[in-house]
Amino acid sequence: MCEALGSSPPGYSVQITRAGLDPLINGIANLSEAYAKKSPAPDATMDISNVHLIFKGMSISTLERPAFVYTLQAPNKLLTKVTLPKVIIKGLFQASRRTQFETQEDQGNVDFTLVNATLTQSVTLGTFENGILRVDQRDCKATLGSTNVAIQNNQQSFSADAVRAAAPAERQLLATNLCNVLTQLLTKKVDRALAQLPSVLSFSNNVSLKGQLTPAFTVDSVKVNFSEESITGFASAWAPVLCDTSVAGSPQAILTVSDVTFNKLLYLDYKSGLLNFTLSPSSAPILYQKITLDCGESGVCLGNVDKKLPERFGKDAKVELQMEAPMASTLEFKESSTAMTASWRATVYITKNQEGAPRTLVASGAVSASGPLQANIQGEKAYGRVNIAELKLKVDQPEVQSWDQDAQSLFKDIVQTYINDFFLKDGLSLPSGLSVENASIKFSPHCGKAPFSLDYTGILSSEE
Known part of the structure; x- marks a missing residue:
C-alpha cells in the first residue's frame, strides 16, 4: 500500500509483499513464453573481407516455461532470478562472395540449443531510511539494477556449406567473428523479448512501479561449431572451428590448422x-x-x-x-x-x-x-x-x-x-x-x- 507521510515533501511508505508479487511473476512467465514464439529477430548482416553474411529468420522454436525465483532482500528491494530450462533458436544464414568473374552464393542452417540460461534482475523502490521507505509522490519509481544473463551448457551447431564461399585467406576472419556475431544476435533477441514486458508493474491495487526493463545482456560463454563439405576449388583451411570465447573461466581457442x-x-x-x-x-x-x-x-x-x-x-x-x-x-x-x-x-x-x-x-x-x-x-x-x-x-x-x-x-x-x-x-x-x-x-x-x-x-x- 502507499501511505502519505504527512511531511514535506510528500511521499509514500511502501511494503513489497509476496502476495502482491506472485500474480505478477506468473503473468510475466506467461507473457515471455507467448512472446518468444511470436516473431523472428530482424536480419543481421556482417562483412568479412569480400564475404557478405546475412543471418535470417532467427526465432525461438522451443522454449520450456521459464522458472522465476525471487527474494525479498529488504522491504523495498527485490532480487529475481529467471531460469530458462531449454531454449532452441533456429534460423538461416547466407553467404556471398564476389570474384572477378562471378558471385558465389550459398546458405546454411543455424541451430542454437541453450540449457539453463539464467537472468538476474534487482529492483529497488525509493530509499529506505530508519525503517521507512520513501518515494516521490509525483512518480512512484524503482531503480533497476544491472541485469546479468549467464548461459551454461549451451550448444550451437552449423550446417554451414555457406562458409565455403570464403577464400582460404578469409576463413580465419570468418571463424573468429562468427562467435561475436552470434553473441550479438542472441543479445538482441533476449533484449527484444525482455523489452516487451509491461512498462508499468503493479505490486498492489494502490501502488504501481513505473519503469522499463532494459537489461544489459552478457554471455558467459558462446561456443560455435560449424562444418562444411569438401568442395572442389575451395581449400578448407579452417574447418571445422570450435570457438570458445568464455568471459569467465579459462578462455581458449580451438581451430584446425590445415x-x-x-x-x-x-x-x-x-x-x-x-x-x-x-x-x-x-x-x-x-x-x-x-x-x-x-x-x-x-x-x-x-x-x-x-x-x-x-x-x-x-x-x-x-x-x-x-x-x-x-x-x-x-x-x-x-x-x-x-x-x-x-x-x-x-x-x-x-x-x-x-x-x-x-x-x-x-x-x-x-x-x-x-x-x-x-x-x-x-x-x-x-x-x-x-x-x-x-x-x-x-x-x-x-x-x-x-x-x-x-x-x-x-x-x-x-x-x-x-x-x-x-x-x-x-x-x-x-x-x-x-x-x-x-x-x-x-x-x-x-x-x-x-x-x-x-x-x-x-x-x-x-x-x-
Whole structure:
C-alpha cells in the first residue's frame, strides 16, 4: 500500500509483499513464453573481407516455461532470478562472395540449443531510511539494477556449406567473428523479448512501479561449431572451428590448422624475408616450399645446424629441405609441458662439389620425431619450443640405406631448428581479435581432444 507521510515533501511508505508479487511473476512467465514464439529477430548482416553474411529468420522454436525465483532482500528491494530450462533458436544464414568473374552464393542452417540460461534482475523502490521507505509522490519509481544473463551448457551447431564461399585467406576472419556475431544476435533477441514486458508493474491495487526493463545482456560463454563439405576449388583451411570465447573461466581457442594454412604461413614468412628458401616448381607454388640451408663462406647455415653440415658434407655443402603438409595438421599448446610428435613428407637435397663439379644427393623415406614441448600464451600470440628427443629416419632406396645414420642426426637438427627458430620464433598469432591471458590455445584436428601433435608426413627422398 502507499501511505502519505504527512511531511514535506510528500511521499509514500511502501511494503513489497509476496502476495502482491506472485500474480505478477506468473503473468510475466506467461507473457515471455507467448512472446518468444511470436516473431523472428530482424536480419543481421556482417562483412568479412569480400564475404557478405546475412543471418535470417532467427526465432525461438522451443522454449520450456521459464522458472522465476525471487527474494525479498529488504522491504523495498527485490532480487529475481529467471531460469530458462531449454531454449532452441533456429534460423538461416547466407553467404556471398564476389570474384572477378562471378558471385558465389550459398546458405546454411543455424541451430542454437541453450540449457539453463539464467537472468538476474534487482529492483529497488525509493530509499529506505530508519525503517521507512520513501518515494516521490509525483512518480512512484524503482531503480533497476544491472541485469546479468549467464548461459551454461549451451550448444550451437552449423550446417554451414555457406562458409565455403570464403577464400582460404578469409576463413580465419570468418571463424573468429562468427562467435561475436552470434553473441550479438542472441543479445538482441533476449533484449527484444525482455523489452516487451509491461512498462508499468503493479505490486498492489494502490501502488504501481513505473519503469522499463532494459537489461544489459552478457554471455558467459558462446561456443560455435560449424562444418562444411569438401568442395572442389575451395581449400578448407579452417574447418571445422570450435570457438570458445568464455568471459569467465579459462578462455581458449580451438581451430584446425590445415595443410593450406601451414603452407601459407611458410609462404608469408618467405615473402617477408623471415625464411631463406626457394619455391619448388609447381603450378600452385603455395602448396609446398624448399627451405634452403646454405652455409656459404661464413660456414653459418641455420641456427645450431651450422656446425653439423660442414662436419659431414664439407664447407661448400648446401642443403635444401622441401616441406610438404598434404593433410590437415594439428598443434596444441598448453601451459604445462606436453609431448610432441611429428611426421613429414619432405625431400632433402644435399649438394656439394665433388671432383670439380656439383653433385646432389636426394634421399626419400619416412621421418618421425617426438619430444617434449614447452609452450605458453602471451596476449595475442602462442609461443613454444620443441626439444626433439628422438628422430627416426627410414630411407626407402636400398642403394642409399647406408646414408640413414649420417642423415638422421643432421635431419634431427634441421627439423628442430626449423620449428624453433623459424616456425615458432615470433610466436603463432591467435585468430584475429582474440587475446588470451593465462589460458591455452589448442590447434586440434576436427575439434578433437587429441594430445599435442605436430602432424605432418614427410619424405627424405633419394637418388644418386
